[in-house]
Amino acid sequence: MKTITDNLSRVARDAGTAIMKVRSEGFNIDRKDDSSPVTAADLASNEVISRHLAAMYPDIPVLSEEGAKIPYSERSRWKEFFLVDPLDGTKEFIKDNGEFCVCIALMRNNRPVLGVVYAPTQDTLYTGSTETGAFVSRKGSAPEKISTRKPEDNEGLIVVGSRSHPSPDLAVYLEKLNVAEMTPAGSAIKFCLVAEGKAHLYPRFNPTMEWDTAAGQAIVEAAGGTMTSLDGSEFPYNKENLRNAGFIVKA
Incomplete structure (x- = not known):
């Protein structure tokens, strides 16, 4: 490799x-x-x-x-x-x-x-x-x-989100969490911020394409984090329709 x-x-x-x-x-x-x-x-x-x-x-x-x-x-x-x-x-x-x-x-x-x-x-x-x-x-x-960094006990979450594609669903999702900081960023750099421990969470509700997520997912998982579909299932690739549904990236 x-x-x-x-x-x-x-x-x-x-x-x-x-x-x-x-x-x-x-x-x-x-x-x-x-x-x-x-x-x-x-x-x-x-x-x-x-x-x-x-x-x-x-x-x-x-x-x-x-x-x-x-x-x-x-x-x-x-x-x-x-x-x-x-x-x-x-x-x-x-x-x-x-x-x-x-x-x-x-x-x-x-x-x-x-x-x-x-x-x-x-x-x-x-x-x-x-x-x-x-x-x-x-x-x-x-x-x-x-490597990814999980939040300490009682530490507020550092969440990274899309700069150009905000979602009302994201706001609803974050209402249930202890969020200390919301950091907007563009492109797959958001995955990398989780991978290097600068953010704890990257939730995505708006659609993406498979090429938007694959490299970032590999890096996050190599760093100890996870990426799943919104329901917690394995995130699929090489689908007939290359458009992605939502996902959650966690430290």
Whole structure:
């Protein structure tokens, strides 16, 4: 797992460089069929990731946000594949608040077993697998091991939530809890805040897509946390419809 983690880390960094190049040069905003925004940065990152993965792992298929039109009859037979969000947090990228990232997950038997999340504006790389544990590298430093942190007795919860997708259901859910702090954040960085012990809880009620969550889930679980569906069941992947229902991430 270490070798593939190192390889995917380099791919994510290269993709981040491509994103930052577009960011510095300026870009137009287009719309996909579902009306979600897409920019040249999404496409540039996807091209870098697709090219590298095809060269490194030609036998492992790739399911990416920018290449998702693969028939279910084909991908349902996959035992192993990469699940990729080339630019997670496109809305944050457009707002230029820095809260966007590159997400690459290795999936086996429809479970995320390895995840890489790279935040290029912070030059911060999170990695995690159940075999090796979870790590963070800041500004090129040597990776440091990270782990989730459960709240102490009577300690109020630090909750992280979506900056661009608030939900009335979230407010209702949090009313029942002892919340000390609610921290908004964009993209899969929310998973990483739980993984490194900066937040205790990330509840999500609004829909996401499978590529939004896989890498983050792998890192959270490698760090000792959990991610389940709202009813506590195992969170499903490689569904016929790639849209996710809600979930709960816990330290």
